[in-house]
Amino acid sequence: MPEKRTVLVTGGCGFIGTNLVRLLVGSGGYHVVNLDALTYAANPLSLVDLADHPRYEFVKGNITDRRLVPALFEKYQPAGVFHLAAETHVDRSIVSVDDFVQTNVIGTYSLLEAAHAYWSGLQGERRNKFLFLHVSTDEVFGSLGKEGYFSEETPYAPNSPYSASKAASDHFVRAYHQTYGLPTIITNCSNNYGPYQFPEKMIPLMILNALSGKPLPVYGDGANVRDWIYVKDYCKAIQRVFENGRAGEAYVVGAGNERRNIDLVRQICDFLDEIAPPAEIHPLRERGLKSYAELIQFVEDRPGHDHRYAIDAAKITRQLGWQAEVGFEAGLRLTIEWYLSNLEWVKQASSGSYGEWIEKNYAWRALKEKK
C-alpha cells in the first residue's frame, strides 16, 4: 500500500468516479477530495456511506470555477489529480453541444491552469512525484472497420461532439506536458459497465427497461461493436497508471470483450430470464411475456454512429503488469444483480427530469414488493 496521500478526484460522484473513489479510499489508502458539480449524471446516494470517512471529503463545485479550484489546490496540497469530471453521454452531445465544450474543454483547461500554477510552486520530491491523470475515452480515435485495434499510436479522429470535446481536452493535457513540463498521463479506455452507472447508458437502460416491460431500443441493425470492461478493472488500471505510469505518456485500456450490440442485449435478456423471469413479475406475467428478448426493438441509427471500437491493451500489460480480472459474462451477471439489489439508488438516479417513468412504473413496484 502506498503512503497515505491526498489526491483531488474530479467527477467522483459519477459512474467511474464512484467506483474509483471507493477503491482509492478503501484498499488504496488515499485521502480523497472529491470535486463534483452534481449534474444530472451524479447520484448523491452513491457515496453516502463514505460521508463520515476520515479519508474522504466532498466539495460541491464546478471544474470551470477559476476561484474555487486554485483554492482547493492551496488548501489540500494534493499529490496528484484524477480528472474524470465530464459530460459523457453521446446522445446528449448530439442534441446540445454547449455543456460538452464548457465542461470537457474549458473545464479541463481551467483545471490544467490551476494544477500548473500549484505544481510550479512545489519543490523537490513533491514536485517530481506530482501527476495530473486525465481519464479519457477510446472514442477520440473514431471508428474501426472489421479489422484492427486502437493503440497509443492510433491517430485521433473523433466523430461525435462528445468525442471531439474529449479529444480537445486530451490535446490540452498533452500540450501542458510538452510546453510546461507538467507531469500528465492520459488513459483512453473502452466502454465501461458495472455498478453505479447512470440508467440512460446502454447496459443499465436495457436491464431497467426490460424489468419495466418497456421496449429495448437497439440502434440500426445492432451490428455496432463495443469492447466492454468491468468498471472495477478499469479503476484498478487507473490506480496502477497513477502509481507507476510514465509522465507524458498515454495508455489505452480495454479487456478484450468485443460484442455486437444486439448480442449484448440478447445476453442481458437471457440472464434476466434466468434471474428475474418475466413470469414472476406482475404486469409482465399478465402480458404473457415469455422472454425479455420479445421487448427488443430496432430503432433509427444514431447519426455518426461509430461502427466498431476495440482495444489493444498490450502496453499497459507489458509496462505496468495490469490485466483485466473480471470475465464479461461474470461481470454482466454481477451488474444485473447489483441493479436488482439497489432499487433505491436507481429511483434516486432516475428522479427529476430524466425519470418520471420509473416512479410510475408498475413492474418496478411489483419487483420491489417481491424482494
Ligand SMILES: NC(=O)c1ccc[n+]([C@@H]2O[C@H](COP(=O)([O-])OP(=O)(O)OC[C@H]3O[C@@H](n4cnc5c(N)ncnc54)[C@H](O)[C@@H]3O)[C@@H](O)[C@H]2O)c1
Ligand atoms: N463510462 C464509460 O464507459 C467511459 C469510458 C471511457 C472513458 N470515460 C471517461 O471517464 C470519465 C468518467 O465517466 P463516467 O461514465 O463516470 O461519467 P458520468 O457521466 O457518470 O459522471 C460524470 C461526473 O462528472 C460530474 N461533472 C460533470 N460536469 C462537471 C463539472 N463541470 N464540474 C464538476 N463536475 C462535473 C458529474 O456531476 C458526474 O458526477 C469521463 O471523463 C469519461 O469521458 C468513460
